[in-house]
Amino acid sequence: MKKLSAMLVALILVAATAFTAFAAGINDSEQAVLDELKTSVKMNGSEMVIPSEFVNQAENYFNTIDMTADESSKIIAVLKKGESFLENSGASNIADLTFAQKQTLLAYGKEGVGVLGMTMSYDTSTKTLTIYDANGKVAFSAVPTLSKVGQVKDGSAIKTTGVAADFSGVAAVSAVALIMVAGGAFYLVKTKKERA
Amino acid sequence: MSDKKVRHGHRSKNGKGFIILPIIFCLVTYLVLYLAFVPSFSPIISAMGMFFSDNEKDYSTEYDNIFVPVSENATVPTVTKKDSDGKEKSYVKKDSVQYPGYGNLFGELIISDCNVDANLFFGDGDVALRNGVGIYAGSFVPGYGGTILVAGHNNTYFNGLKNAQVGQRVEIKTSYGNYVYEITDTAVKSANDSSAYDLSADYENLIMYTCYPFDELGLTSKRFFVYAKLVSGTQIDKGGN
Numbered sequence: 001m002k003k004l005s006a007m008l009v010a011l012i013l014v015a016a017t018a019f020t021a022f023a024a025g026i027n028d029s030e031q032a033v034l035d036e037l038k039t040s041v042k043m044n045g046s047e048m049v050i051p052s053e054f055v056n057q058a059e060n061y062f063n064t065i066d067m068t069a070d071e072s073s074k075i076i077a078v079l080k081k082g083e084s085f086l087e088n089s090g091a092s093n094i095a096d097l098t099f100a101q102k103q104t105l106l107a108y109g110k111e112g113v114g115v116l117g118m119t120m121s122y123d124t125s126t127k128t129l130t131i132y133d134a135n136g137k138v139a140f141s142a143v144p145t146l147s148k149v150g151q152v153k154d155g156s157a158i159k160t161t162g163v164a165a166d167f168s169g170v171a172a173v174s175a176v177a178l179i180m181v182a183g184g185a186f187y188l189v190k191t192k193k194e195r196a
Numbered sequence: 197m198s199d200k201k202v203r204h205g206h207r208s209k210n211g212k213g214f215i216i217l218p219i220i221f222c223l224v225t226y227l228v229l230y231l232a233f234v235p236s237f238s239p240i241i242s243a244m245g246m247f248f249s250d251n252e253k254d255y256s257t258e259y260d261n262i263f264v265p266v267s268e269n270a271t272v273p274t275v276t277k278k279d280s281d282g283k284e285k286s287y288v289k290k291d292s293v294q295y296p297g298y299g300n301l302f303g304e305l306i307i308s309d310c311n312v313d314a315n316l317f318f319g320d321g322d323v324a325l326r327n328g329v330g331i332y333a334g335s336f337v338p339g340y341g342g343t344i345l346v347a348g349h350n351n352t353y354f355n356g357l358k359n360a361q362v363g364q365r366v367e368i369k370t371s372y373g374n375y376v377y378e379i380t381d382t383a384v385k386s387a388n389d390s391s392a393y394d395l396s397a398d399y400e401n402l403i404m405y406t407c408y409p410f411d412e413l414g415l416t417s418k419r420f421f422v423y424a425k426l427v428s429g430t431q432i433d434k435g436g437n
Contacts (some may be wrong), residue, residue, distance in 0.1 A: 025290035025291075025293075025432075025433060025434055025435035026434055026435045027435055031435075041231050048216030052334075052395050052396035053332075053334030053335070053395045054334065056334045056335060056336065056342070056395055056396075057333050057334050059336075060295070060318075060336065060337075063295040064295050064296075064297055071429075077198065081390075087435045107255075114310060137297060137298065137299070138298050138299070138319075139297075140333075141300060141333075142334075156404065157332050157334055157335070157345060157390075157395065158347075158388070158392070158393075158419055159320050159325070159332075159347045160387075160407065160415065161325065161347050161348060161349050161350055161354065161405065161406045161407040161419070162350055162351070162406075163414050164348070164413065181221060181224050181225070181228075184219070185217050185220075188217060189217065193366060
């Protein structure tokens with residue numbers, strides 16, 4: 001009887017652990033952060049918000065994790081600091097911030113994502129902000145901006161789907177390289193002919 | 197003796213000038229042309245690989261594949277909840293949904309009438325569009341109840357969109373369920389026209405787009421949009437009551 005009970009318990013345990021559970025869904029802690037991200041800030045008299053496409057990216061990421069209440073409150077505290085900083089910055093949008101102000105805002109961002117073990121980097125050449133998860137994978141990538149409440153942000157969501165986006169740049173570099181090689185070859189041949 | 201040396205040296209200089217330099221020039225030209233055109237050819241080459249390869253290609257180094265198709269008769273775990281109208285409705289249990297991360301292959305998009313059958317990725321980066329079609333990470337996955345904005349190259353996976361017509365069906369298969377949409381409209385709009393989509397919509401709608409005109413080489417400023425509404429498919433339980 002004991003053996004039978006033990007086998008039954010073992011079978012139940014195996015069945016219970018065999019079911020794979022995922023972190024999909026938005027819990028209360030994650031919803032609180034999303035609500036804070038949707039909060040508007042007053043910059044130079046205009047109510048500004050984070051574009052919905054960026055909030056959606058956060059929501060999508062939160063669907064892959066389980067945020068705790070402690071993490072949520074820490075992130076919200078950082079977000080509030082950032083909101084206050086933006087309201088007192090004197091700028092109309094993120095692009096108008098001075099270099100020092102952008103660095104401060106980036107520091108807030110790093111502190112916020114750091115709560116979830118994430119890292120953040122800013123590429124000054126492309127003006128793109130990228131957030132990496134704890135495994136080093138991209139979780140968010142976009143040019144940071146704010147939009148006026150009720151206004152739709154310009155279409156950065158639409159990609160180049162004909163040829164690769166860097167095609168024209170590569171073609172220009174290629175043309176210059178071709179001219180340089182041709183010029184160099186011509187010069188060498190001419191010099192050698194003259195020497196001969 | 198010295199005369200011979202001079203003549204030999206002269207011949208060697210001619211050899212360099214008329215044989216070695218043109219060869220180098222030719223090789224450099226091919227290299228430059230390859231670098232210039234590889235972005236255009238790579239999607240075509242990867243698509244051709246699907247038809248001519250005997251072995252199943254291992255993409256594991258490029259992206260994570262979490263797509264496990266749900267067969268027609270299989271049941272997905274659901275939970276019953278009351279919707280905003282107070283009616284009881286079934287939702288896909290949130291614990292059973294493996295929500296895709298950026299760059300994950302998590303489904304398949306099929307439009308039989310347009311000969312479109314492509315891997316569906318979450319995220320519309322280069323790797324995704326080289327190997328299929330991709331959902332913009334600022335929109336949502338099928339079954340989430342929001343806008344699904346899908347991009348694809350006009351010379352490969354979304355070339356068939358040129359045959360899209362109102363009333364045609366779009367199937368999206370995922371690991372947590374299968375979804376059917378019906379095309380409601382098509383339109384050519386500017387790539388910068390943000391009125392072409394609404395990412396804050398609170399109802400499920402599918403928008404697919406590709407560069408326009410079709411089959412044109414070079415960058416285009418226009419996009420061909422295909423709009424579709426949800427016909428069938430169980431929504432994902434997002435949490436809450």
